[in-house]
Amino acid sequence: MILSCSGWACTRLISVSKVPGGNPVALADPENYAIQFKICEDCGSYFCDRCHAPGSRLRAPRCASCGGKLAPGTKLERLSGRPRPAEVEHHKRGVELVKSGRPDEAIREFDAAVALRPPYAAAHHWRGIALTEAGRPGEALAAFETALRLNPSDVASHFEKARALTRTENTAAAIAAYDQAIAVQPGYPAPRINRAILLMDGGRDADALAAVEQAIALITGGRAVGAGRYDLASAHSVKGAALVKLGRYEEALPAIDYAIDNGPDSWNDHYNKSYALERLGRIEESEIARGIADSLRNS
Ligand SMILES: [Zn+2]
Ligand SMILES: [Zn+2]
Structure with missing residues (x-):
């Protein structure tokens, strides 16, 4: 089975194989394939071994999207059939609504998601996108700032924050926010x-x-x-x-x-x-x- 990594702009594929030690084709091509990965127990995102937070001795690594606990990829089968928490479903519906051009309905879904789970970084980010689409750049800006407090290395939120600042005609702050995005990810x-x-x-x-x-x-x-x-x-x-x-x-x-x-x-x-x-x-x-x-x- 091949999964795609949820890490920002990550193009690596995750190879899940019953072959002991991993699929040999994937093993021979570590630039394009990951064997080791983690799965979020709450939102079900997959993160390859280059994209998940390291965690520490005292604290398990957390999902960059929803803040849920990351389990080793070996638990994939056990976790895949599990029902998702309500906030994850709200978030998923919100993203679909944004993508189909219905930002006002999307905002209500994200409101529900962050009410249930205030540290839901991706829901704050997408809420910001929906607010931008709905022509509310001031509130969008606050949403991106919340997303960045939860996940300071979220380059997409730095970028969107700069766009919101541009729309509110705060050019100097927008340039500074783009500088931040470039500092976090010079290749973007x-x-x-x-x-x-x-x-x-x-x-x-x-x-x-x-x-x-x-x-x-x-x-x-x-x-x-x-x-x-x-x-x-x-x-x-x-x-x-x-x-x-x-x-x-x-x-x-x-x-x-x-x-x-x-x-x-x-x-x-x-x-x-x-x-x-x-x-x-x-x-x-x-x-x-x-x-x-x-x-x-x-x-
Ligand atoms: Zn998650
Ligand atoms: Zn990745």
């Missing part, structure tokens, strides 16, 4: 890209360019952790915009074209392209790009 490109956008909005174009170059280097160097599908395209979009603002039009064009070819449609990319081309005296091409920008903007 998304906070570097978003931080670069805030720097550029604040007129710090050279700093923005440097920040986004680092994100690009992480992804193209294969060192990124938790990279999203469009992160490389977004990073090029920001790089192109920063170069345009710095007056480096010739260099901006290939970055913008990369974003256009590999990312979702954005009028902004075409607009920046049109502007750079115009400044380079390539008027005909500039007008074509401007036409695409206008049609995307109005659609």
Whole structure:
């Protein structure tokens, strides 16, 4: 049997095998397969041997998601049929509701989950996501802060906290929160890209360019952790915009074209392209790009 690890951005698979000592294919490939793992007695999450908290002599390791006790993976069969506590069911329903675009109903589920289990870190995190989706960034911020008090190394909550601060137009605090996310997980490109956008909005174009170059280097160097599908395209979009603002039009064009070819449609990319081309005296091409920008903007 193969399980996936619940650790943040962990892509390792957990091999559960009756073969003594573990499945030989999995044993030969420890980067992609874990043999040792733990299972949460409450929420049933699986954590590979690189993703669970170490625990101590006096205290068993706890689940990073719900705070439940982690049992050794050998107890999998015994634990799998067990009914889940009500708060875990509320949390599960809440996540499904967020994913199907029903944040208001989701908030009620998370309220119920954290009322039953106040130290439920993942429920606070997801409650924050639901509040953000419902257009309540101030309350979302408080939810992410609670999640971080329970689990300070929760990089996803640092990231979402920064996004909530951006929405409440608290730019300096948002940049500081992105810095925290980067400190916790230097390989995570998304906070570097978003931080670069805030720097550029604040007129710090050279700093923005440097920040986004680092994100690009992480992804193209294969060192990124938790990279999203469009992160490389977004990073090029920001790089192109920063170069345009710095007056480096010739260099901006290939970055913008990369974003256009590999990312979702954005009028902004075409607009920046049109502007750079115009400044380079390539008027005909500039007008074509401007036409695409206008049609995307109005659609
Ligand atoms: Zn748990
Ligand atoms: Zn893992």
